[in-house]
């Protein structure tokens with residue numbers, strides 16, 4: 056077993072699932088994977104619940120972005136089957152926000168217990184802050200007992216313990232997030248590199264194809280040029296022949312494809328202007 060580190064991550068994932076859909080859905084974390092989509096019927100089978108119950112769980116989790124799905128059409132039956140995976144980073148971020156909110160509340164309570172005075176009716180075990188105690192004139196509304204000063208030591212100890220545990224959880228979640236994001240980064244770089252390779256391959260293919268085409272056209276032009284050149288030589292003097300030869304060989308190969316379009320457009324414009 057890959058052990059502790061994975062188990063810690065799994066515990067965090069379980070916790071976020073339990074917060075959203077409750078304890079019975081917890082084992083779903085053991086089946087759902089982070090990088091592979093699982094057939095919803097298989098998930099239902101593994102959880103030993105109906106497909107509808109399974110979907111209910113998955114939809115609720117999906118509302119929080121903790122799971123995601125793709126669908127595939129059954130070619131024979133014509134309906135869609137959904138495949139699911141767990142979004143580890145989203146689940147960790149959800150849990151982090153949840154714990155942060157609670158720990159802020161605890162921190163607030165700690166501050167308040169440290170800075171304010173509380174009173175208690177020991178018979179009814181009801182607590183009052185200073186303002187309310189003053190309002191009741193330090194006498195219990197229920198039993199007439201006189202309030203005593205509340206000793207916060209025990210409560211504070213408990214609150215501080217809670218706060219420390221939450222802070223520790225938050226730090227660990229941050230650690231897991233860093234790792235998961237690194238993994239994701241590496242995966243993305245790999246995908247990008249793959250994409251780049253594929254693009255280069257296609258570019259090369261194109262280049263070779265267009266070079267072949269260019270060469271073929273060039274060859275064809277050379278042939279026709281020789282023919283026309285011969286004709287021109289017969290009719291005109293030597294100089295103009297040289298010029299046409301230069302123009303043809305220099306310009307034409309580069310602009311073969313584009314040349315037809317730009318020539319067509321100006322013609323249209325001229326026609327319009329004349330109208």
Ligand SMILES: [Zn+2]
Pocket residue numbers: 176177178179180195196197198199200
């Ligand atoms: Zn009382």
